[in-house]
Each structure stands twice: as structure tokens, then as C-alpha cells.
Amino acid sequence: MQRFFSVRSLGDPTVYRGAFVSWVSTLFGLVLGLTIGLTAFQTHAQTSNTSPQVKPMGKSAEVAKRNKGGGAKNPQANKTAGLHDAAHFANLPTLTPMQLELAQQVLLGQMPCELGASVLVQALPQAAGYFQIHFGKQRFVLAPVETSTGALRLEDPRTGAVWLQLANKSMMMNSQLGKRVVDECMSPSQTQVARAMEKNPPPSLLEPMPTPKILQNSFAQQDSPN
Known part of the structure; x- marks a missing residue:
């Protein structure tokens, strides 16, 4: 102080x-x-x-997280996933002998189509005469139906899908929407037919039909003097 x-x-x-x-x-x-x-x-x-503690993720948790939401993306596995599901196709109607005979004419395999698209046609081993067609992410189950046009026709009444197989190409249509889904789908055999038709095109439907020789002779006899 x-x-x-x-x-x-x-x-x-x-x-x-x-x-x-x-x-x-x-x-x-x-x-x-x-x-x-x-x-x-x-x-x-x-x-x-009070703050949550983050525990290290184990291997099983990582696998579960990776498989969440549909699992690993495998297009080939998704394409064939429903082929061997017998319960899914257990209620399909039994086809007639004529339908089974038509089923033997259906072309199978991967087919390129117009605009870079493609379809995959596969027979169902657990449902005789039925076929599964993949187009993009869509999948249809179709069966042959009898027609009078000469084209081989497969139908899926549930979705309205119609598969028309001609000699030179195949196409997918939707009868419920009334539109064509994809066109110009060709197997190797159809490609050969299409190339042959390009070299030797068939007669156009707009051209007049040739008169049969028998009718020509008949007309000639009517015009000749007695």
C-alpha cells in the first residue's frame, strides 16, 4: 500500500x-x-x-447395403430370372395340338431390330408352347394363335403384346394401344430371306394380277368368229 x-x-x-x-x-x-x-x-x-457413435461397417453390413434395392445389376440374370419360376407359370392354359405345332416354328434367340433395339425370344421349359420375349425392361409371355394370313402370331392377352413372325422379319405390336412397338427384328435365317427379297423383290400388291392362261384361251375362243 x-x-x-x-x-x-x-x-x-x-x-x-x-x-x-x-x-x-x-x-x-x-x-x-x-x-x-x-x-x-x-x-x-x-x-x-448424446451424439451417436459411428461404428465401423462390417463385411456383412457392406454386402447388405450393396444388395439393398434389388441387388447387383446383372442384365443376363434379370433376363433369365423368370424362366425357371414354375409357380409363376403354373396357371397358364394348356395349349391345343395345333398351337404346339405352331410353337415349333418360332425362331429363338437374340435378334437385332430397327434403331439399335433388340429382342430376346426364349422358350419356357416349364410351359410347353409358351415363349418369353424380352424387349428393354419389358417381359412378355406369349403363346401361338391360329391365323389365316400365313404369318406366325404369338399373343399375350394380359398385356396386349403381339409378336408377328414373317419370313423376312418379325415385329412386336400392342393390340391394346393399337401401335407398333418395334419392327425389323431379324434372326440369321430371316436376314438371308430379306437379302434375297431385295435382289428379287416380290410382285407389288398394287400391280395388276396376271391373267391365267386358261382364261386367256377362253376369251380368245369367245372373240373368234364362228
Whole structure:
């Protein structure tokens, strides 16, 4: 105290008042700092206790996460997934002998179509005479039907899908929507027929039909004088 106060200032009350205010301010600052620090520590401790802990993902969890939502993408597996599901095709109607005979004429395999598209025609081993046709992500189950046009026709009444097989090409139509789905689908044998038809095109339907020779002779006899 002797350092801060001279002999003259010992009796001055202002000096004591200023010293007291300074001491109180310092003490208040220390208390305030300790309070803020303690509050921050408690908040951090509560946050650490309530925050979820991330556990390392095991191998089984990784496999489950990878397979979630349909599993690994395997186009070939998806294409053949329904071929051997006997329960799915158990309620299909039994085909007639004529339909089974027509089924033997259906061309099978992967066929390129117009505009870079393709179809896959497969026979169903668990449903005699039925076929499964894949077009993009769509899959149809069709059976032969008798026609009088000469074209081989497969139908799926449930979806309205119609598969027409001609000598030079095949096409997919939708009878419910009344539109053609994909055209110019060709197997190797159909490709050969299409090339042969390009070299020797068949007669156009718009051209007049040639008169049979028998009719020509008949007309000639009618025109000849008696």
C-alpha cells in the first residue's frame, strides 16, 4: 500500500473508493470468466454423451447395403430370372395340338431390330408352347394363335403384346394401344430371306394380277368368229 499511496493520500477517501472499485471489477471478471468456462465445459460434455457413435461397417453390413434395392445389376440374370419360376407359370392354359405345332416354328434367340433395339425370344421349359420375349425392361409371355394370313402370331392377352413372325422379319405390336412397338427384328435365317427379297423383290400388291392362261384361251375362243 505504501507503494500506491503517498502519505498525503492516506486520509483521502477517494483513493480508497477507487481501489475498492478496481478490486471488485477484477474479482467480478474472474468470476465471470470461470462461469463461462464451466458452462462451455458442461455443454461439450453433454454433446459428447448424446451424439451417436459411428461404428465401423462390417463385411456383412457392406454386402447388405450393396444388395439393398434389388441387388447387383446383372442384365443376363434379370433376363433369365423368370424362366425357371414354375409357380409363376403354373396357371397358364394348356395349349391345343395345333398351337404346339405352331410353337415349333418360332425362331429363338437374340435378334437385332430397327434403331439399335433388340429382342430376346426364349422358350419356357416349364410351359410347353409358351415363349418369353424380352424387349428393354419389358417381359412378355406369349403363346401361338391360329391365323389365316400365313404369318406366325404369338399373343399375350394380359398385356396386349403381339409378336408377328414373317419370313423376312418379325415385329412386336400392342393390340391394346393399337401401335407398333418395334419392327425389323431379324434372326440369321430371316436376314438371308430379306437379302434375297431385295435382289428379287416380290410382285407389288398394287400391280395388276396376271391373267391365267386358261382364261386367256377362253376369251380368245369367245372373240373368234364362228
